[in-house]
Amino acid sequence: MKVFGEPEQGGHERVLFAQDCESGLKAIIAVHSTVLGPALGGTRFYPYDCEEDALADVLRLSRAMTRKNAAAGLDHGGGKGVIIGDPRTLKSERLLRAYGRAIESLGGGYVTAEDVGTTIADMEVIGRETRHVTGTARDIGGSGDPSPTTALGLVAAMRGTSRFLWDSSDLSGRHVAIQGVGKVGGAFARMLGALGARLTIADVNEKAVRALANELGADIADPAAIHAVECDVFAPCALGGALNPETVPELRCAAVVGSANNQLADDALATDLAARGILYVPDFIVNAGGVINLAEEVGREYQLERANRRVHAIEGTVTDLLARARETGATPLDEAIALADRRIREVGGLPAPVGH
DSSP states (O other): OOOOOOGGGTOOSEEEEEEETTTTEEEEEEEOOOSSSSEEOOEEEEOOSSHHHHHHHHHHHHHHHHHHHHHTTOSOEEEEEEEESOHHHHOOHHHHHHHHHHHHTTTTSEEBOBOTTOOHHHHHHHTTTOSOBOOOOGGGTSOOOSHHHHHHHHHHHHHHHHHHHHSOOOOTTOEEEEEOOSHHHHHHHHHHHHTTOEEEEEOSOHHHHHHHHHHHTOEEOOTTTGGGSOOSEEEEOSSSOOBSTTTGGGOOOSEEOOOOSSOBSSTTHHHHHHHTTOEEOOHHHHTTHHHHHHHTTTTSOOOHHHHHHHHHTHHHHHHHHHHHHHHHOOOHHHHHHHHHHHHHHHHTTOOOOTTO
16 A cells, blocks of 8 residues: 655655554544645545555555545645444443544644544533534534535535526425435435425435425435436435446436535546536545534634535635536536645745734
8 A cells, every 4th residue: 555655646645553452443634735724524434344444444444535625725634533343332431542643643733523434422521631623512603514515515515506497596396316315415405495496316324314204294215226317406415435436327406516525436437427428526526514513613612604605615626626627628627626736836835923
């Protein structure tokens, strides 16, 4: 597994391996870039098959966070942490505090938050050892669960896409097929339902998907086939890789706008989607609401209204991005990458203000 590399090849600034034998902690923290500011990204607690898989995941995810944070206009670079193991059996106060000390050893170069397998409560325990943590509970001044804000950003992205395709941000009557109705996908479905959209939903949790369908009057599809539902917008909100060589030819939608990370199994598929006349709005643009919300907590008093204003701005970001792609003939993915790279190039590396 290659860690070092030239900047244009995605080389990382720092990778920290942390272990605490007493608690069983085995963790990797990858700081991809601090050019725009401290690296910001969640901590994933997951039972990887091997340490190599964990390293590959944290390197990939931290690199993607650099792109996401830059494109969202945040003063943060990209980073990610992974803890190897099953959180249901391994998680303990000692383990989380040992992990917090590992974060503290980076001297503020990495700010963590919740992710798969970690919770708001975990962030509070980690925060007993380091102040470089965000996503803590609202009742103690934190930003809380980022899922609702991520869903709000997804609606904003959907409005921008609708404005570009159909000259109106009104989502009433639009048919949206949602793959995955967990914390983000479920909140997104409820928001769309309130706006009058027609919904088809799918999830591996049959009980949850039936309950939500009954609540919203939505149709239910097989999780393995929802990508092939004829609809206006397909919204992948579950695991990554939903757009792959097998599923892309089966899509019957005008656009793909979803919250899942790493939706494209290969970036080259963005060209295949464009060739089929399907508008793919890059996931790191669409799902930035959560990290925008988290960033509002870092270094200042958190204000939900301020966070929501920035999240609503995703609509304009999407509309402008799609317009630029149409003008240049590039894919929206290429334009989104260019947007992130341009901000890093133009803003990154500024000296700190006097007195800081």
